[in-house]
Amino acid sequence: MDLVTVAVCTYNSSEYIIETLESIAKQTYMEIELIVSDDASNDNTIDLVEEWLNSEINKHRFIKSQLLKVKKNTGVPANANRALNASNGKWIKYIGADDVLLPSCITDNIYEVTKNTKIKVLFSKLDVFLNTFHESNYLYTTPNEIKQNSILWPQRNSQEQYKMLLISDRIHFTPSVFLHNDTLKKNGGFDERFKLLEDYPLWLKLTKAGVRLYFMNKKTVFYRKHSKAINNSVKEHIINPNYFSSESMRRIYTYPYLPLLLCICQRYNWIVSQIFRIEILNTNNRFNLFLYNLLLIYLNPGKYLIWFIKRLPVKKDSIYTYC
Numbered sequence: 001m002d003l004v005t006v007a008v009c010t011y012n013s014s015e016y017i018i019e020t021l022e023s024i025a026k027q028t029y030m031e032i033e034l035i036v037s038d039d040a041s042n043d044n045t046i047d048l049v050e051e052w053l054n055s056e057i058n059k060h061r062f063i064k065s066q067l068l069k070v071k072k073n074t075g076v077p078a079n080a081n082r083a084l085n086a087s088n089g090k091w092i093k094y095i096g097a098d099d100v101l102l103p104s105c106i107t108d109n110i111y112e113v114t115k116n117t118k119i120k121v122l123f124s125k126l127d128v129f130l131n132t133f134h135e136s137n138y139l140y141t142t143p144n145e146i147k148q149n150s151i152l153w154p155q156r157n158s159q160e161q162y163k164m165l166l167i168s169d170r171i172h173f174t175p176s177v178f179l180h181n182d183t184l185k186k187n188g189g190f191d192e193r194f195k196l197l198e199d200y201p202l203w204l205k206l207t208k209a210g211v212r213l214y215f216m217n218k219k220t221v222f223y224r225k226h227s228k229a230i231n232n233s234v235k236e237h238i239i240n241p242n243y244f245s246s247e248s249m250r251r252i253y254t255y256p257y258l259p260l261l262l263c264i265c266q267r268y269n270w271i272v273s274q275i276f277r278i279e280i281l282n283t284n285n286r287f288n289l290f291l292y293n294l295l296l297i298y299l300n301p302g303k304y305l306i307w308f309i310k311r312l313p314v315k316k317d318s319i320y321t322y323c
Contacts, residue, residue, distance in 0.1 A: 001110075002031065004033070005091070006024050006027075008020060009080055010037065011040070011045075011097075016097060017052075018048060021034075021049070023103075027101060029104075033062060033063050033089050035068065035083045038067065040071060068082050075196065077193075077197070091110070092179050092181045105221065109124070119180075121177065121183070121214060123174070123178075124176040125220065126141070128140050128223045131224070139225065146215055154215075158211055160322070165200075167319070169203070171203060174199045187205055187211070200249070254266065261305055265303070
C-alpha cells in the first residue's frame with residue numbers, strides 16, 4: 001500500500017485541532033504519515049497537539065508522526081511547504097486545522113488514483129457547515145455537479161484548464177484536493193511570496209506545466225465556515241473572496257498571459273472588490289451589496305466588450321471562449 005502523508009497546517013487552531021486530528025486517526029486507510037506544521041501559534045495549539053500525539057491511543061496509530069514548529073509566523077504557503085518538505089508519502093493530503101476528513105477520505109482517493117494512474121491532482125466533493133458539523137448547521141455541498149463550463153469537466157485538458165484559471169479561480173472546493181507528492185515538489189510547491197494565498201497560484205503553475213486537474217464524484221471532507229477563519233464568512237459571496245486577494249500575485253501569474261482587455265477587466269474588478277471588501281462581509285448592509293452588484297456586474301464596461309468580442313469570429317482555442 002502507498003504511504004500517504006496527511007498534513008495539517010495550524011495557526012492558533014486550539015478550538016478545532018483535536019477534532020481534525022481525530023478525523024485523521026479514524027481513517028479506514030492505515031498507511032498514513034501525519035505531519036502537523038504550526039506557524040508560530042500564540043495560543044495552546046502546540047500543547048494540545050503534543051499531548052494528542054503522545055497519548056497511548058494515538059502514538060502508534062501512524063507509520064510516522066511529527067510536529068513542526070517555527071518561532072516566527074511565515075504565512076500559509078510557507079507553512080504548507082514545511083510539511084511538504086518533511087513528507088515521505090507518495091501522496092499528500094492537506095487538511096485545514098478546523099476541518100475534518102470523512103472516514104474513507106484517503107481510501108477513496110487512493111482507489112481513484114490507482115484506477116487511473118494519470119491522476120496527479122484529484123479534487124472531490126465536500127460538505128460545508130457553519131461553526132460545527134452538526135446536521136442542523138449543514139449549509140451546502142460543493143460542487144453539486146461538474147457542468148460543461150467547469151474547469152474540471154472530464155473532456156478538458158490541462159491547457160484549457162490553465163486558460164480558464166487565468167480568467168478566475170473557479171475551484172471553490174480546494175480543501176478536498178489530493179496531491180501526488182513528487183509532482184508537487186517537482187513544480188516548486190507553494191509560492192511563498194503571497195502569505196495568505198496558497199492554492200490559486202499553485203493551480204496556475206501546475207496546469208501551465210501540463211498537469212491536468214481531475215475530479216472524483218465523492219464526498220471526502222467536511223469544511224467549516226466560522227468567523228475566526230481568515231478566509232471564511234457566514235455569507236456566500238458573488239465572487240470568491242480569495243479571487244482578488246493579491247494584486248501582486250496577478251501581476252506575476254495572470255496579467256502577462258492575458259489580452260489587454262481582460263487585464264483591464266480584472267483590474268477593474270479588483271478595485272471594486274477592494275473598495276467593498278469590508279462592507280460586503282457585513283451581511284446586514286444590503287445597500288453596499290447592491291452597489292457591489294451594480295458596479296461589478298451591470299456597470300462593468302469590460303463585461304460588455306468581452307460579450308461583443310465573443311460574438312466575433314475568434315479562434316476555437318481563444319481565451320475569450322472561456323470567459
